[in-house]
Amino acid sequence: MSKRNSQESKRAARERLRIEREKQAKKAKIRRQLVIGVSVVAVLALATGVGVAVKKMNEPSGWDAAKDAKLVTPANAEGAKGTRVVIGGEDAKNRIDVYEDLRCPACASFEQSAGKLLQKGADDGKYKLQLHLGSIIDNNLGGEGSKNAISALGAALDVSNDAFRDYHEALYSKKHHPEETNDEFADDGYLLDVADSVKELKGNKDFRQNVEKGTFDKWALGMIGDFEKGKVDATPTVKVDGKKVETEQLPAELQKLGVDLGGGSGKE
Template sequence: MSDRNSQAGKQAARERIRAERERQKKKEKVRRQLIVAGTVVGVLVVAGGIAFGIMKANEPTGWEAAKEADLVKPANTGGKNGTEIVIGKPAAKETLEVFEDVRCPACASFEQSAGPALLKGMEDGRYKIRFTMYTFIDGGQGGEGSKNALSALGAALNVSPEAFLKYKTALYSEKNHPEEADDAYAKDAKLLAVADQVPELKGNEKFRTAVKNGTYDRWTMEMTALFGRKGVTGTPAFLHGDKKLKLPPVPQQQMTKQQYYELATANFNKMIDDEFGPAKKEGGEQKKDAAR
């Protein structure tokens, strides 16, 4: 082999080696770029996941989310947001405003004792009743029983005013009403069990579905926003126009439950008589007495 051929062969070999090295360098560069790109994408995915997680964590839940839900107003309500619950005979000229919270023990005591007298005055046409239902005990005691029960009352009101009144009475009854610190009404199962004691609600699938789905949760938040209306921040409370009526307290003394109920009813009737005048007596006795 000549020196010239030998040199040419060596030169060709060196070119092949150089070309191979360049090819390997490019391959390695591409590999590094892919790794970096993959890492960036991974970081972006993780960052996006974290951001999404934070966004989801910051989304309102429960009753806060209810504030943003579509407003469904129960039938038999009035006012812009359905927060006016007025029940009574159309001919009744006066309106007695009643403020209550379903978890309120004082409200339960009133309903168990003088509740029938309250409803009798309405049935006799002495007044209509406007109910303003508060939920402030949830904030004071913790929990959501007041709001959940009010949402269920909205579902009952959607059935009829009679169903609303009977259900409210059942919720306040000695048999069903929990202690103030017991958030039993936060559970739909408890509310539905009480509803089964009301003929209009027992087996009423539309009512049950509304309770389970929280159909009237947003309405409940609209009612909750009425707290402090006309300066009322405690329950039970009674107003006639802008005048706050004073319910005489039952004397603190030893007595039977029946005696307590009788005194509480007598005190309520006195408050109503003082404000609206004596009730009409059966057989027109009031008119006869007045004529003498």
């Protein structure tokens, strides 16, 4: 082989080596770019995920969320904010206000013994009967049964006044009212089971949906706010024309208002 051919071969070999190195360098650069790109996407995805998680953690839930929810008022509620619930004697001159907590065992006993008599006097037009519902036991013992039951009663009031009254009676009945420390009213399923004893509510899809979705949760908080304006520290509390009356004195007060006590006490 001539010297010239030998030099040409060496140059060709060097050129091929250069080209190969450039190819490898290009491939390496592409691999680095892909790794960097995937890493950036992963970091962004992680950051987004963390951001969403943090946002979710900071978002209010349950009854905290209800405070900021849109107010939905039951169809048959009264007053500017729908927190006045009159269950009889709408046009009567005199008024009886009853303050109750749905988890309260003393309220259950009161309703089981005097509830029907109170309702009868209102239905006979002797007085306007207005109901106020609070959450003293939720506040003192923890839980949310008082609030949740008020919301469910709102769903019943949305159906009709009669549905509200019958459901209110059923919740306080010996059969359905739980122990004070047992927060069963916090369970929508339990509230719906009780509602099955009320003709207008059994199988009522709108009522069920409103209970499960908490449609009237904010309204329930408004009811509790109205209750607190009454400045009562125990339940049940009864006021006749604004004056507090002890429950054992109630029959005499009802008699003064023209209620026939011989019509039955409503005891079970």
